[in-house]
Amino acid sequence: MAAKNFEEALARVLVHEGGYVDDPRDPGGATNQGVTQRTYDAYRRSKKLSTRPVKLMTGPERNEIYRRQYWDAVQGDTLPDGLDYVLLDGAVHSGPKQSIKWLQRALGASYHGTVDGVIGLATFAALGDTTNYSALIDRICDRRLAFLKTLDGWPHFGNGWKRRVANVRAVAKADVLDIKNPSTVLAVPLAGGEAKARIEDARRAPSKTPGDAATGGGLGGLTMAGILQTLQEQLTPYSAAGGWIGKFVIILAVSGALLAIGGIAYRWYANRQRAKIADALDAVPA
Template identity: 50%
Template sequence: MTAQNFAPALARVLVHEGGYANHPQDPGGATMKGVTQRVYDAYRTRRNLTKRSVASIEEADLQAIYRRQYWDAVKGDKLPAGVDYVAMDGAVHSGPSQSAKWLQRALGNVKVDDVIGEARLAAVEAHPDHDQLIALMIGRRLAFLEALRTWPVFGRGWASRVAQVKQIGQAWATGSIGPQPAFFLGGNAKATIDQAKPLPAKGPADATTGAGVTSGTLGGVIEAARQQLDPLAASSTVIGYVVTALVVTGVLLTAGGYAYRWYAARRAARRADALDLPEGVAA
């Protein structure tokens, strides 16, 4: 397959990652050439070495971490040219599990987990158009990035990075070289699932629909007021108007509540899909 692609893939990833970074809104924290302090600490601990700043990481350690933590994790040696690089860059940026999901979704698999096993490798190899497969992977990745809270801060850099990753990956898939990689400011900030925007809440809608009438929330308060004033409506024109207004308000709130619930459910479903969350999360 493409075991020889590790070195050129790593070279391009390192350009995207740049040098030392420690942006206060980057969930990766202190990072050197794409390796976070947490990953470097774990690497040294497993080898009974004392912890030290990731800024001092040596080339041999860098190569070992990238090979095992990212390239091997996405089965880089067994993936076709182009797909291997795109999967590795995604793994470095958002974690191997997330990169595996983008590949699986691009293949059209119904079940999505965090493993690239033999069945998935066979599906990739059998895919008739690796150029298209890469485009679908990048599409899934971009949708994921847009669903993160940190998109307003790093979105421009992320979008530029993934656009270039797509160009390089597709070039490799067709036997070409592709453009020289470039560093994009903010594009090296980690983009992980823990930064996901929360799914839209349907609680406000429940307060004005059936759930609200019996729970003491806004819908229930309006209904209780209407019931108290209704017996007095016949003896007072003003009270009659008030009762009518309460009825209309209640109808509007209920209708609005159902409309918002439908809207929130659709938004939640789209966001859950972008984040590759388990089925049923957005129900």
């Protein structure tokens, strides 16, 4: 772990980020070498400078943004080799807070703090108890991939994102294992992998309302069937009305039962999907 790792980690991330892009499907909008227009505007304002198109960003500006906005946010200078690069790439792609959450969740039972996206004493204590950094990198990348799959951009950018995570995993684990084979170590450019992947673009979990409505309607139908059954028993001795009421009771009972079963099944599906998405977005405790 050393400050000198910043330059190497930055070079790798820039391979993934490429140059200037302005894909209307990319929620990051106009982006140059991984820096969005919004981030560049904030940086320029902090320097008491007028804003300008991110396409005009200079190399020194880019490097300072990466260090201040991402590397320092994940405390890259204090992280083990390989892990520093994993967190930097995740921070640039999905935000520092999200990248740190992947680390905190991946630390598992050894982490006793809150999954809050802030590296503190609890995070470093858990890291100190970790001996297998290669396995930790695997868990972080697995969580990152699960997160990406919940985003609206997955159908269009998923292949690029998936290849990016796979490349980050391989390069970082090569650092941990001290593998010097260039074909294993090098980051590679990946079309579509540069599109920003932020939690704000997570798809909505399915609502339980349709299931509740179907279940309520089905139970209501069964209740009505019971009422009509009682009415049929009262009318049968006096008229022929009991016959058609009986048929209607059967239809109502079957329909109500099917509707109630369908509603219960949908509620189970909706709850399961909501829990899955919440877990992927780190909205639930580990």
